Amino acid sequence: MTSLDVRLTKILESRAKRQILRSLTPTQPTGQPVVDFSSNDYLSLARSPVLRTKVLAALKALPSPYGPPSSRLLDGNSSHHLALEAQLAAFFCAETGLLFNSGFDANVGAWTVLPDEEDWIVYDELIHASVHDGMRAARVEKGKRRSFKHNDVEDLQRVLKDILRADSGVKTGERSVWVGVETLYSMDGDLSPLKEIVELVESMLPKGNGHMVVDEAHSTGLYGNQGRGVVCALGLANRITVRVHTFGKAMACSGAVVLCSPLIRSYLINYARPLIYSTAMPHMNVIAIKTAFDMLEEGHGDAVAAHVHYLSTLLLQLLSAFLSPTSSPVSLPPTLALTTAPSPAATTAALTPNASPSLQPMLLTSPIIPLITASPRPLSRFLGEKGFLVRPITYPTVPKGQERVRVCLHAGNTEDEVRRLSEVVSEWVRDEGKREAAEAREKELRAKL
Ligand SMILES: Cc1ncc(COP(=O)(O)O)c(C=O)c1O
Numbered sequence: 001m002t003s004l005d006v007r008l009t010k011i012l013e014s015r016a017k018r019q020i021l022r023s024l025t026p027t028q029p030t031g032q033p034v035v036d037f038s039s040n041d042y043l044s045l046a047r048s049p050v051l052r053t054k055v056l057a058a059l060k061a062l063p064s065p066y067g068p069p070s071s072r073l074l075d076g077n078s079s080h081h082l083a084l085e086a087q088l089a090a091f092f093c094a095e096t097g098l099l100f101n102s103g104f105d106a107n108v109g110a111w112t113v114l115p116d117e118e119d120w121i122v123y124d125e126l127i128h129a130s131v132h133d134g135m136r137a138a139r140v141e142k143g144k145r146r147s148f149k150h151n152d153v154e155d156l157q158r159v160l161k162d163i164l165r166a167d168s169g170v171k172t173g174e175r176s177v178w179v180g181v182e183t184l185y186s187m188d189g190d191l192s193p194l195k196e197i198v199e200l201v202e203s204m205l206p207k208g209n210g211h212m213v214v215d216e217a218h219s220t221g222l223y224g225n226q227g228r229g230v231v232c233a234l235g236l237a238n239r240i241t242v243r244v245h246t247f248g249k250a251m252a253c254s255g256a257v258v259l260c261s262p263l264i265r266s267y268l269i270n271y272a273r274p275l276i277y278s279t280a281m282p283h284m285n286v287i288a289i290k291t292a293f294d295m296l297e298e299g300h301g302d303a304v305a306a307h308v309h310y311l312s313t314l315l316l317q318l319l320s321a322f323l324s325p326t327s328s329p330v331s332l333p334p335t336l337a338l339t340t341a342p343s344p345a346a347t348t349a350a351l352t353p354n355a356s357p358s359l360q361p362m363l364l365t366s367p368i369i370p371l372i373t374a375s376p377r378p379l380s381r382f383l384g385e386k387g388f389l390v391r392p393i394t395y396p397t398v399p400k401g402q403e404r405v406r407v408c409l410h411a412g413n414t415e416d417e418v419r420r421l422s423e424v425v426s427e428w429v430r431d432e433g434k435r436e437a438a439e440a441r442e443k444e445l446r447a448k449l
Helices: 003-017 049-060 079-091 103-113 129-137 153-166 193-206 260-270 283-297 299-321 344-351 357-364 375-384 415-448
Strands: 096-100 121-123 145-148 177-182 210-215 242-246 256-260 366-373 392-393 404-408
Touching: 049 283, 049 375, 079 096, 079 256, 079 283, 096 103, 096 260, 096 404, 103 210, 103 242, 103 256, 103 260, 121 153, 145 153, 153 177, 153 193, 153 375, 177 193, 193 210, 256 260, 283 299, 299 366, 366 375, 375 392, 375 404, 375 415
Parallel strands: 121 145, 121 177, 177 210, 210 242
Antiparallel strands: 096 256, 242 256, 366 404, 392 404
């Protein structure tokens, strides 16, 4: 063994001992058909025969599905990339768009170069790893990167007040504060209070030097008219400096677009290293993304998204009958408070343009429902044995004590599948509760002896 082997083995063995060793497991370990309650294919577009047919037809019509294998800065920039950027900018009510090969690249690319050395960065404590990597690589020193408590507008206010006290250049507008949030958080399945955050940032930084950077990875395709996302649904498009929409979730492809001003786009083209020093997205991916967005623009997505929102409320309603934020051995996060389940028709109405304000709460339903449990692996295994694919999410992806099984709902799921899933969770809770009680009795007896 070389010294490298020794070092890596030791680290991985330590992870294995702490039961946090990551590995690549097949999606369907048993080879049995399973109901997908795990992937981020929220609109079930990855399984859509309509999308498949359209993509294959569009690819057939291309002279080459590959595109020049080169950076866009050299020979890789084609009319297909530019047309998709224009289509996405128009769809998302943005001035311009710039494609990246992944959401990870988009966040790293933008966060690394946009904040100036003297600027400040403020971010939600649950922001995605890619934003962390971008922020760390930025020129902003560590002491000027501040987190605020998850979705806590008051705490954000406290952090901004601290910054204003510490740096007069922020008050005069000379220096910027970059504020990073997601719209729908992937681990807790809760939505950001985005409107309140934008209003707070604007009121505390009235010189226009508070810049919102919003990651819509999980809300793309699911919220707003035709799936334009939360920013568009809330009418905030022109108050956000940078938006990131990714294509690896509801859009069933991969890649991302950064929506911004022409000036920022030009700056990113000059400085964002994941764009400059990487091969351009191949045409087959550009075409697949375009076709998926064509389908949204044709209105294919609204009813489908409405079904996901409906299933999500239904599952929450069923689970809430026997789980609560304090129940054991499985609990629901308190943030997923239950509202009454809307009908599919009501949900569709809520997603249409100019929906009545009374329908806006519908925006609050989430396709991600975490089941908080100290035994994520056994629960996930039990559900797997019953034919449901759900994944355990453990430390360090989530904090210790916050381990969970994450349920993701999809347009392709049926009401019956959701009801069966709830029944199986209830079965596990009953059995696990009995086992825990027996264990406690045995412990008590042993203590008495
Ligand atoms: C919030 C968020 N942002 C960015 C990304 C990265 O996107 P991609 O998978 O396209 O690299 C993810 C992926 O999990 C995500 O959840």
